[in-house]
Amino acid sequence: MSAVRVPPRVLTVAGSDSGGGAGIQADLKTMLALGVHGMSVLTAVTAQNSLGVQGAWELPVEAVRAQYRSVVDDIGVQAVKTGMLASAELVEAVAELISGTDAPAVVDPVGVSKHGDPLLAASALDSVRTRLLPVATVATPNLDEVAQLTGVRVESEDDLRRAAAAVLEYGPRWVLIKGGHLSGEATDLLTDGSEELLLRAPRHDNRHTHGTGCTLASAIACGLAKGCSVPEAVTAAKEYVTGAIAAGFALGAGIGPVDHGWALRRDTP
Numbered sequence: 328m329s330a331v332r333v334p335p336r337v338l339t340v341a342g343s344d345s346g347g348g349a350g351i352q353a354d355l356k357t358m359l360a361l362g363v364h365g366m367s368v369l370t371a372v373t374a375q376n377s378l379g380v381q382g383a384w385e386l387p388v389e390a391v392r393a394q395y396r397s398v399v400d401d402i403g404v405q406a407v408k409t410g411m412l413a414s415a416e417l418v419e420a421v422a423e424l425i426s427g428t429d430a431p432a433v434v435d436p437v438g439v440s441k442h443g444d445p446l447l448a449a450s451a452l453d454s455v456r457t458r459l460l461p462v463a464t465v466a467t468p469n470l471d472e473v474a475q476l477t478g479v480r481v482e483s484e485d486d487l488r489r490a491a492a493a494v495l496e497y498g499p500r501w502v503l504i505k506g507g508h509l510s511g512e513a514t515d516l517l518t519d520g521s522e523e524l525l526l527r528a529p530r531h532d533n534r535h536t537h538g539t540g541c542t543l544a545s546a547i548a549c550g551l552a553k554g555c556s557v558p559e560a561v562t563a564a565k566e567y568v569t570g571a572i573a574a575g576f577a578l579g580a581g582i583g584p585v586d587h588g589w590a591l592r593r594d595t596p
């Protein structure tokens with residue numbers, strides 16, 4: 328009789344993207360593609376498509392707490408990933424829940440969508456700095472989020488180091504500064520303040536990049552849940568997101584999604 332295999336379990340705490348390219352939908356697709364059991368705590372609902380965000384509604388704090396407790400107290404988690412948290416109240420509640428959970432946390436401090444639509448209230452920035460970043464195993468800000476959180480503007484690869492140092496001041500164990508919005512190669516910097524890893528990938532000339540940040544952060548959480556070190560998990564996640572961007576496809580009239588299924592097709596003869 329063969330033993331029943333129980334896959335690692337990963338929880339995403341994030342908002343819904345009705346268009347299926349980012350948010351909870353991107354996270355769960357990434358988790359399926361990378362062989363873990365994905366679970367979700369919904370924080371907000373967005374009406375969203377390839378053209379932008381047409382509306383957003385956050386959930387009550389008690390609904391977020393209840394979902395989290397249902398999952399963690401019964402099923403258990405090997406890693407948690409956070410995305411859109413919308414308000415200071417939700418940021419603080421989620422930070423408190425994570426601090427009481429014995430699992431690594433990947434914090435994607437989502438601020439605005441690719442189209443410039445706000446996904447986090449300006450009044451929540453301080454809670455992200457002082458409550459959420461300190462409980463992160465890895466924080467994954469993009470360049471706009473770094474500027475919002477620290478005031479550091481990144482225009483070159485050298486600036487990535489200054490940005491990373493500024494984010495580490497808030498207490499995450501590691502920070503991955505995503506250089507996807509820089510010109511040239513798609514270079515990200517991972518550091519814990521002593522070890523440093525520059526992750527370079529060719530820039531794909533593909534406009535269908537909706538959901539890149541959510542996909543990368545979820546893939547990191549999957550690696551951590553499988554027992555990888557942070558540098559190993561980030562290296563594998565970068566390879567996954569790069570492939571997903573290369574295979575991104577047109578949907579709607581605007582920016583289409585990355586292709587979460589590309590690795591499944593590669594791995595399935």
Ligand SMILES: Nc1ncnc2c1ncn2[C@@H]1O[C@H](COP(=O)(O)OP(=O)(O)O)[C@@H](O)[C@H]1O
Pocket residue numbers: 468469470505506507508513514515528529530531532533536538539540541543565568569572
């Ligand atoms: N056109 C691209 N080609 C290759 N990699 C990219 C491209 N755009 C973004 N990336 C990579 O995708 C990941 C997510 O980065 P980014 O798009 O900056 O995040 P966000 O979606 O949070 O704005 C990073 O690893 C970044 O380097």
Ligand SMILES: Cc1ncc(COP(=O)(O)OP(=O)(O)O)c(N)n1
Pocket residue numbers: 341342343344349350351373375410411437439440441442446536537538539540541542
């Ligand atoms: C509901 C929701 N959450 C997060 C985002 C931002 O996703 P990201 O992966 O950073 O991708 P872009 O929106 O920048 O393409 C979102 N749009 N919606």
